Amino acid sequence: MFATILLNALWVGLLGGILASLVRIGWQQVFKSEQTTKVEALSLGGGIFVDFGKGIEILISIFLSIFFVVWANYDSSITQGSGTLWGLLVWAVVEQGVKGLLRQRPFFWHLPWQSTIVEIIGYLFWGWAIYLVAIGFPISGVYF
Template sequence: MLATIIFNALWVGFLGGILASLVRIGFQQLFRTEEAKKTEALSIGGGVFLDFSQAAFVIGSIILSIVFIIWANYDATITQGSGMVWGFIVWVGIEQVYQVAKKKHPFFWHLPWQKTAVEIVGFLLWGWTMYLVAIGLPISGVYF
């Protein structure tokens, strides 16, 4: 039973994590300036930039999607708000605890409110996308 849940969570989480990270990255790209994009990325010439922080987020998103699906199989309360509670928990954990402790950026009250709003909405959409993939593939074991 546990092996089946983990196996199904691995491949559904892989798909959900990739899709959710692309939704979040795409949403946040709508609100970034060109200067901010260039300072965060590595130029490979010809106006093409590689952003390794986004690649790290995709990998982390896959892992967190697998965790979300396994957790939802045992305790459905994490799916409250259609996965948006999970997105908010991850925003607090990553953006407000981990990255502040690593001094990558200040607490949200030291940032412009527009940037904080975009970050929160991006993570809420991220969690919602994971939830939609999980309920869209019933083999994941996550239901309404």
């Protein structure tokens, strides 16, 4: 039983994680701040660059999406708020807890409130996108 849930969660989570990360990255690109730092990127030529930081974000999003689908199969309370609760939980744990404690970024009270609001809304959209993909594929086992 668990093997079937995990197999279905792997490909639904892969699709949901990719789409959700692109939604969140796109949302945050609309509201860029002046303090946006340059990133290390690999040039493929012709003006095309590969940003490894965004690639890692997509991989983490895929992992968290698979985790969401598996969790939702066993406990549907995580789907409360159509996935936005999951997005808020991930923002609090990953962005504020882990990255803050590792000093990769400042805590939200050290940032302008506008950037914090944009980031939270981006994670709400991220969680919602994962939820929409999961309910769009009935094989995932996640239902309304």
